[in-house]
Amino acid sequence: MLEWTEVERLIWLDMSPEQASCRLVLECGLRISHETIYVYIYEDKRRGGDLWQHLRCQKPHRKRYAGGQERRGTIKNRIGIxxxxxxxxxxxxxxxxxxxxxxxxxxxxxxxxxx
Structure with missing residues (x-):
């Protein structure tokens, strides 16, 4: 649990997860990837925490696929029947x-x- 306390401390200092990951190696010898730190931050957000507010970019969650629209077989400049x-x-x-x-x-x- 000590490692997550350190992660939180570094994020509260407004370090990016990438910077926090490198700092953990230098200061504590802990190896936690920045992806794992992002997962931890967003789980904290779901629990009502505020770590996510210390991220430099708060981007809205976007759906990966074009809103469920079918892209196969569409004809450009199609004239209706x-x-x-x-x-x-x-x-x-x-x-x-x-x-x-x-x-x-x-x-x-x-x-x-x-x-």
């Missing part, structure tokens, strides 16, 4: 036939549909 010309409904030209693709997890499960 409501905006197509009337001649397309006649399907007299090769390019007027629609091709829908269902994108699945595995390429073997992708289904092409013409209609």
């Amino acid at each position: 409501n905006e197509r010309p009337g001649i397309v409904d006649q399907k007299s030209r090769i390019g007027d036939w629609e091709g829908d693709t269902v994108i699945g997890k595995e390429p073997s499960r992708r289904i092409g549909h013409i209609g």
Whole structure:
């Protein structure tokens, strides 16, 4: 428990976790990675502590993936089906036939549909 008291002391002195990690090696011979110190600080925050306020950058937690939006199979500058010309409904030209693709997890499960 002594090592975490030392970690807290260094963080309260506004040292970064990287600096605290190096200082612990020099002063006490303790080897605690800066990643472990970050984990400790954020666990302290969840418990209602204030160590996180001594971090130099308080960045909001961000979701890694684009808010759950599907990115596969999107077409840039797509024109909606409501905006197509009337001649397309006649399907007299090769390019007027629609091709829908269902994108699945595995390429073997992708289904092409013409209609």
